[in-house]
Amino acid sequence: MPYAAPVSEFRYILDKVVGFDQVAATDLFGEATPDTVEAILTEAGRLCQDVLAPLNRSGDLDPAVLENGVVRTSKGFAEGFKAISEGGWIGISAPAEFGGMGLPHTLTTAFNDMISAACLSLGLNPLLSQGQIEALEAHAPDWMKELYLPRLISGEWTGTMNLTEPQAGSDVGALRSKAEPNGDGSYAVSGQKIFISWGDHDFGGNVCHLVLARLPDGAPGTRGISLFMVPKYIPNEDGSLGEANSLRVVSLEHKMGLHGSPTCVMEFSGAKGWLVGEEHKGMAAMFTMMNNARLGVGVQGIGAADGAYQHALAYALDRKQGATPVEGTGTIIDHADVRRMLLTMKADLFASRSIALACAVALDMAKATGKPEWAARAALLTPIAKAFGTDTGMRVSETGVQVHGGMGFIEETGAAQFSRDVRVTAIYEGTNGIQAMDLVARKMMDGGDAAFALLDEVEATAESARGTLDDLAEPVWQANETLREATEWLLGQGDMNVRFAGAVPYLSAFARVLGGHYHLKAAMEEGEDGPRRKLARFYVNRLLPDHVGLLAQAMVGSDDLYALTPEDMTA
Template identity: 75%
Template sequence: MPYRAPISEYRFLFDHVVGFDAVTATDRFSEATPDMVDAILTEAGKMCEEVLAPLQRAGDQHPARLENGVVRTSPGFAEGHKAIAEGGWVAIAADPEHGGMGLPMTVTTAVNEMMSAACLAIQLNPLMTQGQIEALEHHASDEIKATYLPKLISGEWCGTMNLTEPQAGSDVGALRTKAEPNGDGSYSISGQKIYISWGDNDFTENVCHLVLARLPDGVDGTKGISLFMVPKYLPNDDGTPGKANDLRVVSLEHKMGLHGSPTAVMEYDGATGWLVGGEHDGMKCMFTMMNNARLGVGGQGIGVAEAAYQHALDYAMDRKQGRTPVEGGNTIVDHADVRRMLATMKADVFAARAIALSCAVAIDMAHATGDADWSARAALLTPIAKAFGTDTGIAVSDTGVQVHGGMGFIEETGAAQYCRDVRVTAIYEGTNGIQSMDLVARKMMDGGDAAFALLDEIEAFAEAAKSDLPDLAEPVWQAAETLRETVEWLVAQQDMTTRFAGAVPFLRGFARVLGGYFHLRAAVAEPGGARARLARFYILRLLAEHKSLFAQARAGSDDLYALSTDDLAA
């Protein structure tokens, strides 16, 4: 499938929408000059177009498979991973002390999105490694850092995260995997983990598993969980892979999509592991990796949305069908409903991308300045970026099938693969319902201060824009004010079930307002151009959804629980 990396879109967002100039103005990221960033994005885009995109169909048609205990990956995936590793794309944001580039997370987010658009199945491998790198940088001992980080950063080794068990999905605290001290500083890890993305492969020297397990004195629930590094091969003293550890891939899941990405059931039978972080601090350590992955997964959704949009647009520009109202128009792109679908796809991709990059900017500013307000902004935006990014990937890929008409339902066109591949992104790294619950609960423990600070910025910008673009600025200001009132109502609710009942529409409404704000910024930066016309479409059509979404958010839970289980089964 052809894919065109949207380099100019990233440049525009960096320069005019998400405030990337504040990141490069800090001492920590001063070397990320516009020329350097432009060169990085261009080279990454070229690699995605020429090396990764041709693997998209191969991964789907020739899935990873388990043969005699050995995982065999899809044709071309070894070469694809080699290109990612040798290009340094695994560790753009990693610490230079261990071989990383030390560049902003904002740049990593853009590169990850391009890789996801080109071939999501293979991009999931370096995404897991990136999260593991960050977890080790923050929590591992110096010895573990020295052994594992250089190899992970170079791409010679790759990383996974092992949380889920058959009886412990979102309720991680129910896990049964055990860790017994060996008396030499190592531990014996025993248990089974499921849904392990890229649990094994045939192209890296080692696979490094971060495994959640419970020590003998670990209490029940999440407070008794610890985190361990459990490699496929035990490292020798010189850092090379040594003897095989006592772990194995039991099976690979048969999945709806992402066939090129092996999702493993892992068995640990007295495997040797080493503690990462403190005893019983496993969830704290793993959340570092999970928060990194949540932004990355949001980017995966956006990347697939971009690819599905490009695929649908190419088809619509070529497919001839019926009369159109456009003089000289003879393809379906000129039919009103097809034009509506394509405009919705493009407008939502822009909104979701801007939200994700804005979240990345907040992460970079928090790292560069240590400012708690930036940390709060990053925390607030992370669940929105993850949920709205993946919801957008699902919606846009679904609409892409519709644009293709009957041909969209035929596998040979490739339109359906985007739907099948992206669907899981709304489930893993915490379902989008969990992201929404996190937003209305933990992220509102400050009484809404972080949300109000963001709304202050939105309303101030919209107020200033009223002089030039009153028909666009006024709806954005009004939507922000409605969101403010909804946040005020939300933080006043002490009953969490009342908050949770409307959490999903609240998050989506929040994302709609953010999308309107970012589209308005684009229109101000490029008045009268294509971006302003797209902003008009979004603000006058899609932003209007916020009213019904916030009405749902404030509906409470009584009507949900007035329905009995018998009513649901009737």
């Protein structure tokens, strides 16, 4: 079925739910007027549904291949990327001085949601460039900004992120890649990196690799790592492409999904690179890109969920199978269990999308105002947005297969592709378990101030809804209090492993409560019998209660996890 960009949904969430008006009221983002936002969302939606969505199956059936050292991309992808770059969509939030639009990151987040629903494999490419643009803007020397940023923003060049090595997965500090000074301000970078999305392509231009490597005097672990710009072609002073650098694509990974996205094994053999940021401070520079990417990856999950939901809904409205006790359309959407699946998909899609956009608003407010409370809000919401967004993508796409019944297992329907493509999002940019541990550890180093500030807002919303929406307000208020008590318990645990043991259910419970909060806000802005109120009741009645069991798991401790020995497990 054709993808329909949910432009009106974005407008409603921005206007009524996550407070985008605060962003537009700042001096920095004063140009983000309602008319501008409407135009951006409408044109982005048109690109995604008319140009990019038709490429989705092509990427799956005609995957990227490596031929004689050259990566050949899926049919139509080069033209699709050209439409993205010529429309200026890579640089929505990039600095205007280098050719970007200078608009809020919230609008980039909405665009990334839509492009992920339309064609996730191709959408990975501009997402990586966006992250690299932000990292260079924050950490690169001026000459590098002037050379690279305009070309990355225009799409003439594309960016990658090179962290992972075969022996060092999430333990980045175990990397072996090295960088030796060349004596002229450049470095010879050597090593092998794996899982490099869009490490090469046949779109033309340059491929700009940000590579983590260790200088000769670099200390062991992450503290001794530096970051280098290592381009495929060494640019001339005027920006034209010079000689090929000493790097190559060794192979493409064989993946369960995202076949249109070339995931490369990269080898750097004394390749010329230039330092980004300070020596031995590479992780700080790379984390700028990774934090951008973590929200972006969460949004990839949400976009894939939207594509899967629209696909399943269209099938349910068309497929006739069996009789039901109710009068209706005569199709399977009349069945109670099919309704349950579709409404769960839609309710979680709204909850996860609202969390992601709220995170983006916090990022924009932090940038526009410099206030630390906004930065703390963004930091707190980032792991929740990433983990819950990608968990939602997996659940919704899997449910989409189930809605199709036996036909969901048949590749020709396209339902399975959403599930295969989105699966990796829960793994990369830090697995969802790592996100949860980050939430209960680093993000609670403020004594829980950022978390409690957010919970105070949830409580205030629930209080304001009393009298008009008691059936929604009271459960949200109660859930928020339970989460507050669990957070206080968590902060009282001196043994960090006790926190880690319950981190995943804690994060899921936090997301569940935030989902109730945002559904309630949406319902408060609508009339008595509006569809958003009905959807909010479904979420509060059927999904919000999950938080009780999740928080019970979060507070069990760690002893039971270690009660069985490895020998017991193999018995």
